[in-house]
Amino acid sequence: MPEPKPKRSGCPINLATEVLGDGWSLVVLRDIMFGGRRTYRAILTNSLEGIATNILASRLKQLVENGLLTAAPAPDHRQKTIYSLTEKAIALLPAMIALGAWGRQFLPTEPELAIRNQVLEEGGRELQEAFMAELRETHLGIANPSSGQSVAERLELAFQQAKSEIRR
Amino acid sequence: MPEPKPKRSGCPINLATEVLGDGWSLVVLRDIMFGGRRTYRAILTNSLEGIATNILASRLKQLVENGLLTAAPAPDHRQKTIYSLTEKAIALLPAMIALGAWGRQFLPTEPELAIRNQVLEEGGRELQEAFMAELRETHLGIANPSSGQSVAERLELAFQQAKSEIRR
DNA sequence: TAAACTGCTTGCGTTATGCAAGTGGATTAA
DNA sequence: TTAATCCACTTGCATAACGCAAGCAGTTTA
Structure with a gap:
C-alpha cells in the first residue's frame, strides 16, 4: 500500500499548493468541469493549451490518487475510461x-x-x-x-x- | 528589453496557472500577506516549509517580474530589500x-x-x-x-x- | 481482415527543483 | 580599526519534472 508522502506543512494554502501547484492540474480540472470533457481523448484533442500525452496521463493519475477524480470504464467501450469529478473537486x-x-x-x-x-x-x-x-x-x-x-x-x-x- | 513570453492560452484559469502554478509562489505570497514578512531573510528564516535559498530568490524575482511584488531598499540598511505587495497581489x-x-x-x-x-x-x-x-x-x-x-x-x-x- | 480508435508508455533532450556551500558588500560590536 | 555578523543572494551539482515525438497493445468499426 502506498503510504502518503510527508507534507511540507499543515497550512491550508501549502497543502492546496502541494495538490494543485503545478502547471496543469487546474487546467485539466477546468476542462472537465467547464468543458464537459470526460475522457483522456476528449481532453487531449480539445486542449486549448496543447497538453502533451504523457503529462495528461500523469496528471489524470495524480488527480485520481489525490481524490479529485474517479475513473470508470465506459459502458459502451471497455477500453475507454470515463473520469468523474469527486465532491472534493466540485468543492x-x-x-x-x-x-x-x-x-x-x-x-x-x-x-x-x-x-x-x-x-x-x-x-x-x-x-x-x-x-x-x-x-x-x-x-x-x-x-x-x-x-x-x-x-x-x-x-x-x-x-x-x-x-x-x-x-x- | 524582455519581451513577454507567449502565453499558452488567454483563458483566465490558464493564465493564473502560468503565473502562480508552481510549488512556491502562493506560499511566498502567503508569508508576505498573512505573516507580515517583508524581506528575503524574514521569509527564509521563518519558512514553515523550508524553502531553499535559490528557490526563494528566483520566486521573489519572478513575482516582481509578474507585477505581484515591488522591491525597494530599506531606509536603515541599504542592502536590505523590502518587498511590498502590489494591488494585483492584494486582489x-x-x-x-x-x-x-x-x-x-x-x-x-x-x-x-x-x-x-x-x-x-x-x-x-x-x-x-x-x-x-x-x-x-x-x-x-x-x-x-x-x-x-x-x-x-x-x-x-x-x-x-x-x-x-x-x-x- | 484491415483501419481506426482507445489510453496510454517510452526515449530522450531540456528545464526546474533542492541541497549545501560560497561570495561580496554593509553594518555592528570590541 | 578590525573582526564578527548580517544581508541578499549565487554557484555547483545531483535529482526530478517537463515536453516532444514516436510507438504500442487492446477494442471497436467498416
Whole structure:
C-alpha cells in the first residue's frame, strides 16, 4: 500500500499548493468541469493549451490518487475510461471562480475564454451552487431537482454569443 | 528589453496557472500577506516549509517580474530589500481565502495553521475588504480610515489562542 | 481482415527543483 | 580599526519534472 508522502506543512494554502501547484492540474480540472470533457481523448484533442500525452496521463493519475477524480470504464467501450469529478473537486469551484476573476482583472485574458468565468462570478453564490448541483448530478449521480435551463447551457450560450460577437 | 513570453492560452484559469502554478509562489505570497514578512531573510528564516535559498530568490524575482511584488531598499540598511505587495497581489486575497477554505475542508490541515484562514472566511466579504484595506495601507501607502483593532491583530490573536489551546 | 480508435508508455533532450556551500558588500560590536 | 555578523543572494551539482515525438497493445468499426 502506498503510504502518503510527508507534507511540507499543515497550512491550508501549502497543502492546496502541494495538490494543485503545478502547471496543469487546474487546467485539466477546468476542462472537465467547464468543458464537459470526460475522457483522456476528449481532453487531449480539445486542449486549448496543447497538453502533451504523457503529462495528461500523469496528471489524470495524480488527480485520481489525490481524490479529485474517479475513473470508470465506459459502458459502451471497455477500453475507454470515463473520469468523474469527486465532491472534493466540485468543492473547488468557488476557488476556481475567484482565481478566474482575478485573472480576468489582471491578466491578458481573451473575452470568449473569460465569459464562462464572468457569468459564474456575476451570478453570485446562487448560480455557483446551482452549477455545483448540476456537477453533482452529472458526476456523482446525485439527483438535482432544479428545473429550467441548466447552468451549463447558459454558460455555453454565453460562450457562443461571445465568440460570434468577436468574429464581427 | 524582455519581451513577454507567449502565453499558452488567454483563458483566465490558464493564465493564473502560468503565473502562480508552481510549488512556491502562493506560499511566498502567503508569508508576505498573512505573516507580515517583508524581506528575503524574514521569509527564509521563518519558512514553515523550508524553502531553499535559490528557490526563494528566483520566486521573489519572478513575482516582481509578474507585477505581484515591488522591491525597494530599506531606509536603515541599504542592502536590505523590502518587498511590498502590489494591488494585483492584494486582489488575490479572495482567491487565497477560497483556496484555503477548500484546503481546510478536504486536506489534513493543522488547526493553528488554519485559524487565520478560518477567521477570514467566516468574517465574510466585510472582513476581507477590511484586511485588503490594511494591506493597501501597509504596502501601498494608501491611507486606511478604519479604526479599532486591526484585522492583522485579530488574526494574530486567534493564532496565539489556537496555539495555546493545542498545547494543553 | 484491415483501419481506426482507445489510453496510454517510452526515449530522450531540456528545464526546474533542492541541497549545501560560497561570495561580496554593509553594518555592528570590541 | 578590525573582526564578527548580517544581508541578499549565487554557484555547483545531483535529482526530478517537463515536453516532444514516436510507438504500442487492446477494442471497436467498416
